[in-house]
Amino acid sequence: MLFLPRKFKIAVIGTEADRAATQVHDVGLHVVTNDAGELGFEVIVGGGLGRTPIIGKTIRKFLPREHLLSYLDAILRVYNLHGRRDNKYKARIKILVDSLGGDQFAKLVEAEWEAHTKDGPLTLTDDNFDTAASYFSMPDYQSFDALAVQSELQQQLNADKDFANWYNQNTVAHKVDGYRAVVISLKAGLVDGRYVPSGDLSDAQMDALADLSDRYSFGELRGTYQQNLVFADVQTNELYELWQQLSDLHLARANINTLTDMIVCPGWDYCSLANATTHNIAEQIEKQFDDLDYLYDLGDIRLNMSGCMNACAHHHTGDIGILGVDKKASTGIRLALAVTLVMTPNWAKS
Numbered sequence: 384m385l386f387l388p389r390k391f392k393i394a395v396i397g398t399e400a401d402r403a404a405t406q407v408h409d410v411g412l413h414v415v416t417n418d419a420g421e422l423g424f425e426v427i428v429g430g431g432l433g434r435t436p437i438i439g440k441t442i443r444k445f446l447p448r449e450h451l452l453s454y455l456d457a458i459l460r461v462y463n464l465h466g467r468r469d470n471k472y473k474a475r476i477k478i479l480v481d482s483l484g485g486d487q488f489a490k491l492v493e494a495e496w497e498a499h500t501k502d503g504p505l506t507l508t509d510d511n512f513d514t515a516a517s518y519f520s521m522p523d524y525q526s527f528d529a530l531a532v533q534s535e536l537q538q539q540l541n542a543d544k545d546f547a548n549w550y551n552q553n554t555v556a557h558k559v560d561g562y563r564a565v566v567i568s569l570k571a572g573l574v575d576g577r578y579v580p581s582g583d584l585s586d587a588q589m590d591a592l593a594d595l596s597d598r599y600s601f602g603e604l605r606g607t608y609q610q611n612l613v614f615a616d617v618q619t620n621e622l623y624e625l626w627q628q629l630s631d632l633h634l635a636r637a638n639i640n641t642l643t644d645m646i647v648c649p650g651w652d653y654c655s656l657a658n659a660t661t662h663n664i665a666e667q668i669e670k671q672f673d674d675l676d677y678l679y680d681l682g683d684i685r686l687n688m689s690g691c692m693n694a695c696a697h698h699h700t701g702d703i704g705i706l707g708v709d710k711k712a713s714t715g716i717r718l719a720l721a722v723t724l725v726m727t728p729n730w731a732k733s
C-alpha cells in the first residue's frame with residue numbers, strides 16, 4: 384500500500400514567468416526544452432507555505448516528457464519509504480526534503496526510478512500525448528493589417544490617458560499578431576466611495592463578463608493566481624471597445640501589479656479559521672493608495688494578506704506579507720496584524 388503525504392499538490396507551468404507558484408508546491412513542473420529541442424520537465428519538489436514555508440528544490444533539470452509519470456511515481460515511493468507518519472503536521476514532502484536535503488532526496492528518487500519505475504507501464508507514448516493534445520484546439524485567429532491596427536491603437540492611446548494606463552498595466556503581449564491578453568482587475572477599490580472587496584464580483588458583473596468573453600475572447604475566461612480574470616485572446620483592434628464596456632462595469636481599474644492588486648484571503652468575513660479580518664485592512668490600504676499615478680511611481684509591488692497561518696493568500700511570497708495572528712493576553716485574546724517583509728523569490732516576478 385502506498386501512503387500519500389497529508390497533502391500533495393502539483394503545479395505546472397509552460398511559461399518563463401511562474402504564474403502557478405510552482406516553487407511553493409509539493410511538486411512543481413516547468414515545461415522546458417533541452418539543447419536538442421526535446422520537450423521535458425524541470426522537476427522541483429518540497430515547496431510549501433502555511434506554518435512551514437519552504438522553497439522547493441530542483442531535483443532534475445530535464446526529465447524527458449515520456450518519463451513524467453514514472454518519475455512522479457518514484458517521488459511518491461521515496462516519500463512512502465521515508466516520510467513521517469507519526470505527526471500529521473510533518474506528513475508532507477516538504478518536511479522530508481528539508482530534513483534529507485535536496486541532493487539526497489534527488490539521489491533516492493533517481494535510484495528508485497532506475498530500479499523500479501523507469502520504462503515501466505507508466506511510460507508515456509506519443510499516442511498518449513497526441514490523445515491529450517486532441518482535446519485542445521486553437522481558437523479561430525484572424526489575420527490583420529498590422530500597420531493599420533497599430534496606427535489606430537496609437538491614436539486611441541494618445542487620445543485617452545485612462546485607456547493608455549489600462550493598456551499598459553492590464554494587457555499583455557500575445558504570441559499571435561493582432562491579439563493581446565487582457566487582465567481584468569477584480570480589485571476595483573473604491574467605487575462611488577464604497578470599498579469593493581478584492582476578488583468580489585456581483586451576479587450582474589458575472590453575467591456581463593460571460594457575454595463579453597463570448598464577444599471578445601472566444602467564449603473563454605480564466606481565473607488567475609492573483610485573484611483576477613483574463614480574456615486570453617482579444618483582438619488589438621477591439622481593445623478600446625472592450626475597455627469602455629469593462630469601465631461601465633467598474634472592471635477596468637488599471638492597477639495590475641501595483642500595490643492595490645492585492646491577494647486577500649476572506650479572513651473573518653467568511654472563514655472560521657481566521658484570526659483577523661482582512662478586508663477592513665485592504666479597505667484602509669485602498670483609501671490610502673487610491674491615486675493611480677502614485678501607485679505607478681511606487682512600481683510593481685506584491686502585497687498578500689492572509690487571515691491566519693494557513694497562508695491561503697501566500698503572504699510569504701509577497702514583497703509585503705500581512706498575516707493575522709492571535710496572541711493570548713492576560714485579559715483574553717488580543718488580535719494583531721504582523722507585517723512581514725520577505726525576500727521575494729525570483730519566480731514571483733520572473
Ligand code: SF4
Pocket residue numbers: 648649650651654655656657658689690691692693694695696
Ligand atoms: S489564510 Fe486562514 S483565514 Fe485566510 S482563508 Fe485561509 S484558513 Fe481562512
